[in-house]
Amino acid sequence: MPFGRYYLQHPQPHWRYGDRCIPIHGGRGCPFNCNFCYHHGRTRFRDLDAMFEEAQMLLKKYNGNMLFFTDDLTIATPKRARKLVECLRKLPVKVSCRISCRFDVLDTLDDGLLQEMRDNGCRIMAIGIESGSQKILDVMNKKTKVAQIDMPIIKLW
Numbered sequence: 001m002p003f004g005r006y007y008l009q010h011p012q013p014h015w016r017y018g019d020r021c022i023p024i025h026g027g028r029g030c031p032f033n034c035n036f037c038y039h040h041g042r043t044r045f046r047d048l049d050a051m052f053e054e055a056q057m058l059l060k061k062y063n064g065n066m067l068f069f070t071d072d073l074t075i076a077t078p079k080r081a082r083k084l085v086e087c088l089r090k091l092p093v094k095v096s097c098r099i100s101c102r103f104d105v106l107d108t109l110d111d112g113l114l115q116e117m118r119d120n121g122c123r124i125m126a127i128g129i130e131s132g133s134q135k136i137l138d139v140m141n142k143k144t145k146v147a148q149i150d151m152p153i154i155k156l157w
Contacts (some may be wrong), residue, residue, distance in 0.1 A: 014124045022064040026074035035141045057109040067097040088120040098124035103148040
């Protein structure tokens with residue numbers, strides 16, 4: 001997926017012209033119960049070693065230079081985030097990656113781990129900000145606090 005070329009018409013600072021993304025999915029279902037989402041159901045996490053085995057094959061086959069993790073389950077826990085860093089380090093070629101995360105999960109990751117993620121290729125972190133109102137977040141059953149959204153994560157990126 002040549003995302004970099006797609007965004008020539010609509011430039012965004014985090015995409016680069018040469019980005020050739022390989023989409024990788026981290027699982028199915030969702031452990032959260034936001035009332036606006038359809039992903040409810042039993043959560044089935046994919047094994048990160050298996051995901052990276054697939055990623056390595058696809059990076060080579062399609063000459064990719066970026067992994068595009070398409071869901072929030074890839075780093076749904078600090079343990080999975082640490083394993084992600086370990087798997088990125090093991091890749092034979094250095095790649096960038098784009099990852100999704102929830103603010104309540106992000107709040108459980110320490111700055112050192114986030115720095116390691118960045119140092120090992122995580123260039124884009126997509127974080128959904130559904131609302132800046134605590135009342136609305138509560139109505140959505142988002143389990144996120146406005147204070148978590150306001151945290152100074154930008155300094156690491």
